[in-house]
Amino acid sequence: MTPDELEASVWRLLPVTGPATDPAIVLRIVALAEAYADAATDEARAVRERRASIFAAYPPLMPCGTRAAYVRHLRHGEDPCRPCRDAMAEHRRLHRAARAARAMGLAS
Numbered sequence: 001m002t003p004d005e006l007e008a009s010v011w012r013l014l015p016v017t018g019p020a021t022d023p024a025i026v027l028r029i030v031a032l033a034e035a036y037a038d039a040a041t042d043e044a045r046a047v048r049e050r051r052a053s054i055f056a057a058y059p060p061l062m063p064c065g066t067r068a069a070y071v072r073h074l075r076h077g078e079d080p081c082r083p084c085r086d087a088m089a090e091h092r093r094l095h096r097a098a099r100a101a102r103a104m105g106l107a108s
């Protein structure tokens with residue numbers, strides 16, 4: 001059930017003259033809202049399960065002490081741990097050395 005369908009169903013139940021005062025109609029509207037909420041919950045569960053299966057298909061995460069883990073810390077808004085900072089420093093050092101070597105024409 002889409003939000004539009006819920007709204008249309010509720011409008012069909014409401015009296016033309018004003019708000020629903022008949023308890024039977026109020027109960028039917030409540031039942032509609034509950035069915036809508038249940039459907040939304042089912043959809044959310046399906047999305048979670050789909051994501052979980054996609055995530056399970058990924059290779060395991062790189063451990064701390066790697067550049068990938070350093071970047072992951074930052075993406076999660078964390079301060080990288082010591083091993084990750086060391087790994088990133090080493091990565092940058094190697095990168096700088098390789099660039100300097102290229103600039104001097106010593107390597108391609």
Ligand SMILES: [Zn+2]
Nearest residue numbers: 064065081084
């Ligand atoms: Zn780390």
